[in-house]
Amino acid sequence: MTSRKTILAALFAVSMSGFASAGLAADTVRIVTDPTFPPMEFSKDGKRTGFDIELTEALIKEMGKEASWTDIDFKGLIPAVLSGRADMAVSAIYITDARKQVVDFTDSYYAGGLVVLTRRDGPIKSLKDLDGKRVSVQVGTKSVGYLQEHYPKVQRVEVEKNEEMFNLVGVGRADAAVTGKPAAKLYAQSHPDLVVLDAQITTEEYGIAVDKRQPELVTDLNDALKRLKEKGTYQQIVDKWFEGGK
Incomplete structure (x- = not known):
């Protein structure tokens, strides 16, 4: 029944x-x-x-x-x-x-692909510099799992919103953000103190x-x-x- x-x-x-x-x-x-x-x-x-x-x-x-x-x-x-x-x-x-x-x-x-957005005068100059650093990522995106698997020494700072992820880098609460290339490039254009590393983490479709x-x-x-x-x-x-x- x-x-x-x-x-x-x-x-x-x-x-x-x-x-x-x-x-x-x-x-x-x-x-x-x-x-x-x-x-x-x-x-x-x-x-x-x-x-x-x-x-x-x-x-x-x-x-x-x-x-x-x-x-x-x-x-x-x-x-x-x-x-x-x-x-x-x-x-x-x-x-x-x-x-x-x-x-x-x-x-x-x-x-597109995953890239690193970081402070121009910060300690991260290459992908290998991510180890041990605080890196902000958006919940539900590939960035979370990719860092878990390939960069286990990274201290992930997981946030709900894309804007919050970027803001953490700007105010120094994160050393870098890992996200999609288009958004990172656009954000860096309007924030001259930030830069996107030339080397991409991944290339994605x-x-x-x-x-x-x-x-x-x-x-x-x-x-x-x-x-x-x-x-x-x-x-x-x-x-x-x-x-x-x-």
Whole structure:
């Protein structure tokens, strides 16, 4: 006999599913992002913007659909897709073997990688100088696991928000931050006392994470990306946000 707890759990799941899709047309794609990672995604004047946002809007338009965005913390992006509360997640997400076990990914839409942001006059001049130092990282990102495995002597300072991670370096509470190259480069441009080391820790590919139950969405996104590249739209967006991709 089905227990009352089981029935309530099932009803809760159905209600959550209904809440996520209520009022949305069939041609609407539900997207989650963490808009705290400029220039990839961030908020400006109360509006969501950035490379990922503009490219995704172009992809969805190319597909003849509408985008419905929801902002959540980075660590909740994949769970939102897994639970069916979102169709896809776009937020400078690296394509990794671990993530591919639970979600599907589109073709890579941009190459990035983990880098070190540190004080220009600080003690860290190369990657080997990270050992024993305080390094800030954002919870839920690849930086955490990578440092655990490859730099076990690092004193990790784990924070929820990207901005907090950078601020700790600026005020001296962390010796460095390990994060994605685009955001680190942009932050260093407006903070001349900080610098990004030339040597990258990793080279990674960014992809859009999609619900495994929607393989057709992956196909449609990949086809749309190809068409945007053929039209020159993709390169225009890259040039706008990365100065020619450099």
